[in-house]
Amino acid sequence: MVKYAVTVSEITKRYRRKQVLTDITFQAVCGEWIVIVGKNGCGKSTLLQILSGTKKPDSGTVAYFGTSAGNKGSVYRKYCGYVPQENPLFEELSVRDNLKFWAAGKKQNIQQVIAQFHLEEMLSQKVEKLSGGMKRRLSIACAFLELPPVLILDEPTAALDIYFKESILEWLSEYQSMNGTILMASHEEQEIMRADRCLLMADGKLVELQEDKQLRMKEIRKFFLEK
Numbered sequence: 001m002v003k004y005a006v007t008v009s010e011i012t013k014r015y016r017r018k019q020v021l022t023d024i025t026f027q028a029v030c031g032e033w034i035v036i037v038g039k040n041g042c043g044k045s046t047l048l049q050i051l052s053g054t055k056k057p058d059s060g061t062v063a064y065f066g067t068s069a070g071n072k073g074s075v076y077r078k079y080c081g082y083v084p085q086e087n088p089l090f091e092e093l094s095v096r097d098n099l100k101f102w103a104a105g106k107k108q109n110i111q112q113v114i115a116q117f118h119l120e121e122m123l124s125q126k127v128e129k130l131s132g133g134m135k136r137r138l139s140i141a142c143a144f145l146e147l148p149p150v151l152i153l154d155e156p157t158a159a160l161d162i163y164f165k166e167s168i169l170e171w172l173s174e175y176q177s178m179n180g181t182i183l184m185a186s187h188e189e190q191e192i193m194r195a196d197r198c199l200l201m202a203d204g205k206l207v208e209l210q211e212d213k214q215l216r217m218k219e220i221r222k223f224f225l226e227k
Contacts (some may be wrong), residue, residue, distance in 0.1 A: 004066070005030045005079075005150055005181040006051070010197035011060035012030065013046055014021060022204040024060065030180040033172070045085060045154055046195050048202070051183060052082035052152050055085035075192055080150040081143035085158070085182045087135050088142075091128040093181050095138060098127060101199040109145050116171060117141040132159045134137065140168060144175070157191065164207075169194060187219065 004027045011024040020032040028034050048125050049055035051062055053069060053076030062069045064079035089098050099110050099119075114120060117137055127135060135160050143151060151172075154207060157165040172182060184191060192198055198209040198216050200223060210216045 003030050005064065006183065007061075007063040007066075007176075008051065009061045009063075011047070011050060011057045011062070013043070013050065013057050014183050020202050021050075021057070023110065024206055026100065026206060026208075028150075028183060029182055031176060032197065033176050033182040033195045034184070034197045035195035035198060036185045036199045036201055036206070037187065037192065038181070038185075039088075039182070039224070042201045043204055046183055046203055048152050048154050049084070052076060052080060052084075054082065054084070057194065079148060080152055081146060081148040083139050083143045083153045083156055084138070085154045088139055089135060090125045092126065094124055094126055095130075096123040098142060099145065103145045109147065112196045113141050113145055116144075116166075133161060133164070136160055137164055137168075144171070147175075147178075147180075148185065149179075153182070153186075155185055155187070157186075157188060165190070189208065192217065192220065 006028040008026050011021055012117070013021040025049060034043050036047065042176070046055065050057050053073060056071070064075060065077055069075040077121065090101065094132055099113065100107065103110050114123070117140070119138065119141060122130065130138070140153070140156055155167055157182065160168065174195065176182060184195070188190060194212050197208045198208055202223070209219050
């Protein structure tokens with residue numbers, strides 16, 4: 001029997017007169033990597049915010065491992081880690097103190113994450129002094145601290161150099177191999193090619209793209225070239 005990590009049913013969201021999401025429905029099995037692509041402003045970030053519990057839908061439901069999330073913050077905290085586009089860090093605190101805060105009950109994982117994300121030389125620095133790319137790297141590290149069963153990432157490698165992009169993708173591959181489920185919005189070809197499935201968002205709806213990864217990229221290039 002297939003075990004679904006995430007079940008999204010008929011999610012809709014409107015901002016004033018603009019319908020942003022319309023009857024969004026899909027499922028992600030345990031250990032699956034799904035990338036959502038689409039033009040800027042199409043609603044990808046709004047969908048991920050709803051999946052992470054930071055924004056409420058107008059209608060529809062989100063469930064993790066068969067448990068309806070609803071308005072229960074405890075369900076989102078238990079099952080998912082979220083990396084938004086905007087910086088979620090405490091600017092006035094040091095890197096070390098941010099890691100301690102986001103680790104919550106998993107402080108034993110801090111040293112491992114410090115090594116994996118090469119944070120050793122910046123631990124005492126205040127976040128406000130870091131570059132945009134360094135803040136991004138720290139944000140992702142904080143999401144990984146609790147090793148949640150589902151990771152939700154909004155353009156996770158934006159502002160990172162090639163070396164750290166590859167490092168993040170390798171870590172995500174390792175996380176997936178441990179049966180972790182990844183839901184990601186991205187424009188990056190590397191991330192799209194690594195994903196098991198790719199969903200295209202347009203006009204507030206999701207369409208599943210080709211399973212063949214080369215054909216998938218052709219569909220995406222054609223879509224972005226269209227006016």
